[in-house]
Amino acid sequence: MEEQVHYEVLARRPGSAVHLEAWLEDQHRAIQVANEMIGSGEFIAVMVIRETRDPKSGKFSPLCIRREGDFTSPVTRKLRSGDLPPPRCQAGSDLYGPMARARIAEVLEGWLARRKSTAFELIHRLDLVDTLRNAGGEFQHAIQKFAVPEALLRHSTVHEVIRGLHPVIDQAAARLRQATQAKAFPTISVSGFGETCEALAEADERLFLMGGAVAGYLGSAEDWPSKVERILNLADAAPETGIGRDLAFHVLAQPMAEILNLGPAMTEMLGAELDPASHLGALAQLVAPEVPKAVGAIDPAAAALLPKPTDIGERLARFLAEPRVAGLRQALGRKVLAEVASPRRLRPASPEGEVEICRALAITLMTAAEPMGGAEAVHEAFVSRSHTLVGTEFVTAYLKVARTPIDEAMALVRLMESVVGGTHKRQAVRWIQSCVTSLKFDTEAMSGKAPAAIRLGQLANLYRRVARAGGQEAGIEALLTLIGEMGGKLEAEAKIIQGIRKAAHSPVEKVQALIRMATGEAAPLGPAAERARQEARRLAAHPDTTAHLSARAAVQLQTMVQNLGRAA
Numbered sequence: 001m002e003e004q005v006h007y008e009v010l011a012r013r014p015g016s017a018v019h020l021e022a023w024l025e026d027q028h029r030a031i032q033v034a035n036e037m038i039g040s041g042e043f044i045a046v047m048v049i050r051e052t053r054d055p056k057s058g059k060f061s062p063l064c065i066r067r068e069g070d071f072t073s074p075v076t077r078k079l080r081s082g083d084l085p086p087p088r089c090q091a092g093s094d095l096y097g098p099m100a101r102a103r104i105a106e107v108l109e110g111w112l113a114r115r116k117s118t119a120f121e122l123i124h125r126l127d128l129v130d131t132l133r134n135a136g137g138e139f140q141h142a143i144q145k146f147a148v149p150e151a152l153l154r155h156s157t158v159h160e161v162i163r164g165l166h167p168v169i170d171q172a173a174a175r176l177r178q179a180t181q182a183k184a185f186p187t188i189s190v191s192g193f194g195e196t197c198e199a200l201a202e203a204d205e206r207l208f209l210m211g212g213a214v215a216g217y218l219g220s221a222e223d224w225p226s227k228v229e230r231i232l233n234l235a236d237a238a239p240e241t242g243i244g245r246d247l248a249f250h251v252l253a254q255p256m257a258e259i260l261n262l263g264p265a266m267t268e269m270l271g272a273e274l275d276p277a278s279h280l281g282a283l284a285q286l287v288a289p290e291v292p293k294a295v296g297a298i299d300p301a302a303a304a305l306l307p308k309p310t311d312i313g314e315r316l317a318r319f320l321a322e323p324r325v326a327g328l329r330q331a332l333g334r335k336v337l338a339e340v341a342s343p344r345r346l347r348p349a350s351p352e353g354e355v356e357i358c359r360a361l362a363i364t365l366m367t368a369a370e371p372m373g374g375a376e377a378v379h380e381a382f383v384s385r386s387h388t389l390v391g392t393e394f395v396t397a398y399l400k401v402a403r404t405p406i407d408e409a410m411a412l413v414r415l416m417e418s419v420v421g422g423t424h425k426r427q428a429v430r431w432i433q434s435c436v437t438s439l440k441f442d443t444e445a446m447s448g449k450a451p452a453a454i455r456l457g458q459l460a461n462l463y464r465r466v467a468r469a470g471g472q473e474a475g476i477e478a479l480l481t482l483i484g485e486m487g488g489k490l491e492a493e494a495k496i497i498q499g500i501r502k503a504a505h506s507p508v509e510k511v512q513a514l515i516r517m518a519t520g521e522a523a524p525l526g527p528a529a530e531r532a533r534q535e536a537r538r539l540a541a542h543p544d545t546t547a548h549l550s551a552r553a554a555v556q557l558q559t560m561v562q563n564l565g566r567a568a
Contacts, residue, residue: 005025005050005051005052005053006024006025006051007023007024007025007026007027007029007030007048007049007050007051007065008020008022008023008024008049008051009021009022009023009030009033009034009037009046009047009048010046010047010049011037011045012043012044012046012069012070012071013043014044018045018047018071019149019152020149020152021033021037021149022106022149023107023145023148023149024106025109026109027050027065028263029106029263030066031048031065031342031344032335032338032339032342034046034047034048034066034068035342036338038068038069043069044069044070045068045070045071046067046068046069047066047067047068047071048064048065048066049062049063049064049065050062050064051063090168091168092168092169092170092171092172092173092174092175093172093175093208095123095168095169095172096172096207096208096211101120101123101254101258102119103146104119104122104123105118105119105258107143107145107146108132111132111135111138111142113262113264115128115131116221116222116223116224116227118255118258119258120211120215120254120255120258121215121218121219121255123211124176124208124214124215125176125212125216125219126173126176129173129176133173143162143166144158144162146161146165147161147162147165176212179208179209179212184209184212185213185216186199186200187213188213188214188217188234189217190233190234190236190237191237193234193238193248194237194238194239194244196210196213197210197238197239197244197245197247197248198239200247201243201244202243206247207247207250207251210247210248210251211251211254214231214251214255217230217234218231218255223268224259224262224264224268224269225268225269227259228256228259228265228269229312231252231255231319232312232315232316232319234248234252235248235252235322238252245324246324249322249324249325250324252325253324253325253327253328256325256328257328257331260328260331260332260335261335266283267279269310269313269316270282270283270307270310270313271310274307275346275347275348275349276339276344276345276348277346277353277357277358277361278305278306278357280336280339280340280361281305281306281357281360281364282306282307282309282313283332283335283339284336284361284364284365284368284372285307285313285317286313286332287317287320287332287333287336287368287371287372288367288368288372289314289317289318289321291364291367291368292306294367295364295367298363298367299360299363301360302359302360302363303360305356305357305360306360306364320332329371330373333368333371333372333373334372336365337365337372337373337381338381340361340365340381340382340384341380341381341384341385342384343388345388345394346358346361351394351397351398351401352398352401352411354389355389355414355415355418358382358385358389358418359417359418362378362418362420365378365382379420382419382420383420383421383424386419386420386424387421389415389418389419389424390419390431395412395415395431398411398415399411399412404444404448405435405438405441405444405445406441406444406445406455406459406462408435408441409432409435409436409441409462410461410462410465412428412431412432412435413432413462413465413466415428415431416428416429416431416432416466416469416470417465417469425471426475429470429475429476429479430475432466432479433475433478433479433482436479436482436486437482445458445459445486445490446486446490452490452494452496453494453496453522455490456487456490456494456496456517456522456523456528457522457523459483459486459487459490459523459524460487460520460521460522460524462483462524463480463483463484463487463524463525464520466479466480467480480524480525481526483524484525484526484527485526485527486524487523487524487526487527487528487529488526488527488528489527490528491517491523491527491528491531492527492528496517496523497514497528497531497532497535500513500535501535501539507539511536511539511540514533514535514536514539515536517529517532518530518532518533518536
């Protein structure tokens with residue numbers, strides 16, 4: 001027998017004790033639930049425990065894989081019997097609410113996945129209900145998965161919760177059986193869907209009846225893309241306006257929301273070949289289909305990294321643009337940001353590629369900030385992502401690629417350009433500083449195989465990139481000073497300015513070369529640039545320089561020198 005593994009999400013509200021909030025079989029989903037709970041502000045601490053059952057001994061071994069928040073402060077609020085919340089489901093109709101459907105999808109995740117079905121279809125199809133209830137052990141296991149956290153929340157026993165839940169399930173099943181046997185659910189087709197919507201628009205149980213009709217229509221679809229295509233076909237055939245259209249999209253959004261929350265389903269639709277980063281890019285284009293064009297105008301290289309949408313992806317994006325499903329679009333945007341903020345590697349096989357795709361995603365999501373929850377929410381997500389990018393584990397993997405020391409420093413600058421948040425910028429500065437102060441960097445810069453002028457230009461490029469990426473962060477001035485002093489030492493040892501002075505070039509060409517050094521283009525700002533500035537002034541003022549120049553050329557030369565003085 002194989003080891004059985006499940007994940008428990010424990011959480012704590014202000015003033016209360018720790019409670020088991022979720023029991024899941026998928027680690028990624030458990031981490032996602034924990035992140036959503038701590039991000040909601042309702043909980044002050046969350047913990048994810050991985051429980052592994054030994055098939056021989058039958059014992060479970062716990063391992064904490066996620067912990068955040070305050071678990072140590074004393075409990076100040078005690079619940080009395082009158083303070084206990086009412087049962088979440090008190091009647092069969094309660095199982096059709098959004099929270100109940102989400103809970104059903106969690107406790108029956110594996111069973112539904114094997115049948116390529118959603119919780120929406122389960123509660124509207126009698127054949128699925130009968131199949132589940134006849135499964136025996138699996139059905140009881142799902143009941144227990146729901147009852148354990150519910151009992152902890154209500155300070156009750158698991159047996160009492162189960163005893164109260166069975167009548168609710170029986171009532172819902174009886175209602176569904178009665179409707180099915182009475183053929184109350186219309187048989188729908190794409191061509192007649194609009195008429196069905198109009199006919200049910202004023203019915204007393206229109207949501208239940210329309211739900212049963214849609215679930216029956218989806219039942220013959222064999223995979224997730226087929227189900228989504230059927231939903232989209234019905235959406236295209238919905239009434240143009242009025243309460244009929246409201247009814248159609250209200251019902252169609254329910255199974256669509258559940259499918260969008262399933263990782264395997266989205267992988268089938270967007271492309272199994274996509275890595276996590278490209279998958280997020282494809283999800284972002286569902287939320288904001290206009291993004292690729294906007295990103296292309298800002299950064300064509302970033303736009304090229306975004307995956308091309310599939311045909312079904314383009315149709316799904318048009319469906320999500322419908323104002324009646326705005327909540328679904330926003331939920332998908334929050335899911336994208338939760339993935340960005342998670343510590344999960346986005347491109348595990350290529351750290352360098354991960355840095356580049358993170359830049360592309362940052363531009364993409366900021367361009368689509370409104371449906372994502374606003375620019376501030378996007379910024380916070382990338383602050384969390386930046387924590388991973390400047391961590392020791394990621395940087396070590398990032399620098400494993402064979403590079404020259406100067407190229408390694410430039411790669412770290414690229415990393416600094418891709419992270420946000422003062423703390424992470426400063427950590428990136430420290431990584432660059434450790435590279436620049438290393439012996440191999442000093443050896444490469446001072447006595448490498450490339451000509452001295454080229455090495456000096458490389459230091460100038462490094463100086464400019466660091467200055468532009470670092471802004472006003474603490475530590476950046478010390479790093480720039482270090483690079484400038486290294487450039488001054490290199491110039492002095494190689495006598496580059498002296499070589500320009502003795503070169504067989506015209507005086508104007510010499511002045512121009514010195515100005516390029518003085519302004520930081522061919523040498524880093526510092527001692528070398530200052531010496532070049534002084535030499536340019538001296539050479540420009542020398543009579544031999546202006547003797548053979550036309551009046552116009554002399555004025556242009558003096559203007560360049562004056563601008564150089566102001567730049568100083």
